[in-house]
Amino acid sequence: MDATTVTVTGAAGQIGYALLFRIAAGEMLGPDRPVNLRLLEIPDGVRAAEGTALELQDCAFPLLRSVEVTDDARTGFAGANIAMLVGARPRTAGMERGDLLAANAGIFGPQGAAIAASAASDVRALVVGNPANTNALIAASAAEGVPAERFSAMTRLDHERAVAQLAARLEVGVTDIEGVVIWGNHSATQFPDIASATVAGRPAIDALADRLGGTDGARAWLDDEFVPRVAKRGAEIISVRGASSAASAANAALRHVRDDVLGTDGRRTSAAVVSRGEYGVPEGLVCSFPVTSDGSGYRVVTGLELGERGRTRLDASVAELIDERDAVRALGIL
Ligand SMILES: NC(=O)C1=CN([C@@H]2O[C@H](COP(=O)(O)OP(=O)(O)OC[C@H]3O[C@@H](n4cnc5c(N)ncnc54)[C@H](O)[C@@H]3O)[C@@H](O)[C@H]2O)C=CC1
Numbered sequence: 001m002d003a004t005t006v007t008v009t010g011a012a013g014q015i016g017y018a019l020l021f022r023i024a025a026g027e028m029l030g031p032d033r034p035v036n037l038r039l040l041e042i043p044d045g046v047r048a049a050e051g052t053a054l055e056l057q058d059c060a061f062p063l064l065r066s067v068e069v070t071d072d073a074r075t076g077f078a079g080a081n082i083a084m085l086v087g088a089r090p091r092t093a094g095m096e097r098g099d100l101l102a103a104n105a106g107i108f109g110p111q112g113a114a115i116a117a118s119a120a121s122d123v124r125a126l127v128v129g130n131p132a133n134t135n136a137l138i139a140a141s142a143a144e145g146v147p148a149e150r151f152s153a154m155t156r157l158d159h160e161r162a163v164a165q166l167a168a169r170l171e172v173g174v175t176d177i178e179g180v181v182i183w184g185n186h187s188a189t190q191f192p193d194i195a196s197a198t199v200a201g202r203p204a205i206d207a208l209a210d211r212l213g214g215t216d217g218a219r220a221w222l223d224d225e226f227v228p229r230v231a232k233r234g235a236e237i238i239s240v241r242g243a244s245s246a247a248s249a250a251n252a253a254l255r256h257v258r259d260d261v262l263g264t265d266g267r268r269t270s271a272a273v274v275s276r277g278e279y280g281v282p283e284g285l286v287c288s289f290p291v292t293s294d295g296s297g298y299r300v301v302t303g304l305e306l307g308e309r310g311r312t313r314l315d316a317s318v319a320e321l322i323d324e325r326d327a328v329r330a331l332g333i334l
């Protein structure tokens with residue numbers, strides 16, 4: 001089988017360190033597909049990335065054909081079939097949201113352009129670096145000639161968090177749960193939705209009602225515990241761990257790409273993709289939806305019932321995405 005070239009930006013960061021060894025071990029693209037890894041960093045991160053490259057070599061992974069480290073985006077994305085955009089400018093004390101968006105536009109714009117200039121013609125790009133949805137929008141807009149649907153942003157970590165919380169509450173295994181949806185932005189406004197989810201084939205809402213004293217009890221748990229817990233889990237991890245999610249983010253990124261490229265076998269998952277107007281979300285926004293993939297890329301699953309409460313929550317998250325897009329536009333970036 002031909003080797004797949006995978007470029008990881010922010011390779012010297014904590015997610016990069018948790019991700020690269022699993023890709024090289026074949027956990028992302030399967031046990032038969034050799035990989036070339038390209039590690040893209042800023043100059044200050046190159047030395048640490050070179051150290052990671054030495055460790056990758058020391059693992060003697062049978063599937064790992066080559067590792068290259070660079071601080072030049074065009075070189076880093078040259079021939080890339082898969083681009084995982086992890087490196088981003090974090091928010092620091094005193095930084096306004098507009099400053100954060102501008103700083104990241106300065107990263108994701110040029111990286112989108114470099115992908116258009118030098119990546120393989122079948123490239124697919126996942127944006128992990130925050131604010132992930134809007135960074136993906138910026139990268140896709142800058143990647144002239146690359147179809148926008150090749151870009152997605154990660155809400156898979158939110159999806160796995162939702163599955164895990166529901167499984168824990170129902171005391172079932174995570175594999176019993178299907179059909180959870182993350183709608184909207186990868187932020188505290190997201191809407192983790194179990195309305196069409198099932199537990200061992202049975203509606204999740206019924207299973208919750210059985211445990212929690214009826215539908216009112218189930219609704220109260222969803223509104224007061226489940227939704228805020230999932231939506232604010234990133235902040236909870238930072239406060240408990242003293243650093244943001246890394247291994248769980250790497251795990252989600254790996255699953256996002258695996259399912260995009262190898263297919264979901266009909267199962268639904270969640271990913272932020274470029275809206276074509278599905279569920280009333282304005283065209284062009286990068287919004288999290290229920291998706292499936294047959295291996296040729298994520299497609300939005302249409303026709304799910306959102307209900308009035310779901311509609312209100314999705315609208316609020318979409319309003320935030322519109323604000324972010326407009327703030328970036330106001331900076332003259334889009
Ligand atoms: N979408 C999601 O669910 C999640 C997103 N994140 C986001 O992922 C990003 C990375 O997180 P960590 O690895 O923990 O951060 P980190 O700070 O440990 O590493 C980031 C790395 O990116 C590098 N970098 C910065 N600008 C770059 C550029 N222009 N090109 C290449 N590399 C660049 C830095 O040198 C650093 O090594 C953050 O923005 C974080 O907020 C984190 C968890 C979940």
Ligand SMILES: O=C([O-])CC(=O)C(=O)O
Nearest residue numbers: 130233234235237244245
């Ligand atoms: O806030 C962060 O940097 C981490 C994050 O996105 C998450 O854990 O969901």
